[in-house]
Amino acid sequence: MISVGTFCEVCDNSGVKIAQCIKIPGHLNRAIVGQMIVVAIQKGRLKKEKDSAIKGKGVYQAIIVQTKKAKSRLDGSHLKWDNNALVLLQKGLPIGSRILKGVGHELRKKRYTRFISLAPRIC
Template sequence: MIQQQTILKVSDNSGAKTVKCIKVLGGFKKRYAKLGETIIVSVQELRNKSKITSKIQKKEIYKALIIQTKKKFKKKDGLTIFIDNKNNNSVVLMNKKGSPIATRILAPIPVNLKKKKLSKFLSISTGLI
């Protein structure tokens, strides 16, 4: 569950390292965002190698898709999924049109995003959970 002021890690090769959640999209007084929802983020830190040649600048605002959270995700068939690694809360940056900025996603993506018509993200990801 992601809320405002949460620091998130970026799991793609766009050039950003960490971002901060500014707003949770999807309602007037919505407080929390779950897996597969979009949020508005501000770039806090860039990766060292891409500071000069990056498309992304620090303190810019982008939309992001949540692909991993610390909270366990329960499927309808009873399976519970949780990711046990350092990139617990992670996102993928996207442009205003809704397509990904990056060319590769470095973390596996949950299968439930297939139903939400996010096939562009599934095609460039490393795998599915």
């Protein structure tokens, strides 16, 4: 679960390495895999080209794909990862063209098919 102020790793090839959660839309205090959050870019190799999607530090939306906290599923299994990871969005689509880590099965249930097709594996 991710709360406001949590630092997360960005697992796409947009050039950003670390982002901090600054807002969770809705009335929830915590966000889980498959939820959209608002993040501020903290660290990364930012592109300075005219046609680049990321220009300097800013505020973006992101989808959570991995969390450290164990998530129990309906079949009784528990799944957790080594770190918190997310994918940056712009106008509802991922900024990067590749996702470098596996994504949770909850994205398939929420019909994020674009993320499923870019990911190397589904956990």
